[in-house]
Amino acid sequence: MRRTILIDAPSNLGLRPPAPGCVPGCYKLAGALREQGLLRRLGALEGGVVVPPRYDLGEWREGEDGDFNAAALAGYTRKLAGRVERHVRDGDFPVVLGGDCSILLGAVLALRRLGRYGVAYVDGHGDFRHPGNVAVSGPLGAAAGEGVAQITGRGQADLTDIDGLRPYVRDADVCVLGIRDADEDQAELAGLGIRHTPVGAIRRRGADAVARDTLKHLQSPPLDGFWIHLDADVLDPSVMPAVDSPDPGGLLTDELRALLAPLAASPRCAGVNVTIYDPDRDPSGDGAALLAGLLEDVFAQP
Helix, strand or coil: CCCEEEEECCCCCCCCCCCCCCCCHHHHHHHHHHHCCHHHHHCCEEEEECCCCCCCHHHCCCCCCCCCCHHHHHHHHHHHHHHHHHHHHCCCEEEEECCCHHHHHHHHHHHHHHCCEEEEEECCCCCCCCCCCHHHHCCCCCHHHHHHHHHCCCCCHHHHCHHHCCCCCCHHHEEEEEECCCCCCHHHHHHHCCEEEEHHHHHHHCHHHHHHHHHHHHCCCCCCEEEEEEEHHHECCCCCCCCCCCCCCCECHHHHHHHHHHHHHCCCEEEEEEECCCHHHCCCCHHHHHHHHHHHHHHCCC
16 A cells, blocks of 8 residues: 655745735645645645745736746746655655645656656646747736646746656646636647546546546556646636636536546556645635545545
C-alpha cells in the first residue's frame, strides 16, 4: 500500500486580482481543508508546505505579452516539482493542496523528469488560452487560465520549457473532464486531438463509464501513469459557489465522486492536486466541508 502524503502548495501566483488592491484568497485552501481534519481523514502523512513567493500586485497587467508573476511562478514550479518528484520516486501518493491551477505545472514537471505521464484534467473550463488564440479567447496575463495550454507546451518558454522538457504532457495524453457544455475551447481541443468530455456527455454516458474510458486511455502504454488535476469549479455553483468563476452547468457532488473514484483507485494514478476553492468566498465554511468530505470519500486510505 502506498503512503498518502499531504502537501500544501498555497500559491495564488496564477490568478488576476479579484478586485483592485486585493489578492486571491485561494491560497487559504490548504488551511481550510486541514481545519476540516483532512490529514487524519485521508490517513495521510505530513508532507509539509512548499512556500510560494509573494503575490505582487504591482506586477499585474492584462493584454500584454506574457504572464503575470512569471518569474516567481517559474521558480515556484521548480521548487514544487522537486518535492513531488521525491515522493513519487519513493512510491508515495502525493495529495497537493493549492492554490490556483498553476500549481499543476510543478506536478507535471516532476513527472516529466520521471517518464511519460498523462493528466486527467477535471475542471469546469478548458483552460486553453495561449498566444496562438488570444484573438478569440482573450488576452494573456493569468497563468491559471492557461493550464492545458501550458502543460502541453504552449506559451512562454520560462513556464512551458523548464529544463528543456517541453511539453511536460503530450496532447494525446490529456483527458479534460467536466468542462461546461458551451466551453469555448472545445473546437480547438478537438482539432488538436485533446480528449475532452463536457458535463452533458458525462451525464448521458454516466460518470463511471466516462471514468473507465479515461482509465483505458491513461493506463495504456507507453504511459508510465497519470496525475489528477481537480479544480473545485468543476462543481456547479449550487453546491460550490466559492470559486473565482462560478459558472452554472457544472457537475453535482455525487457525479464528481463517481467520476473520480475509479481514477483514484488505479495503481497507475501518481497523485492529485486540488485547486481554486476560495475560503474568502465561503464565510460559512460549507464549501470546505464539502470538499474535504469528497476527498475523504475518494482518496482516503482503506
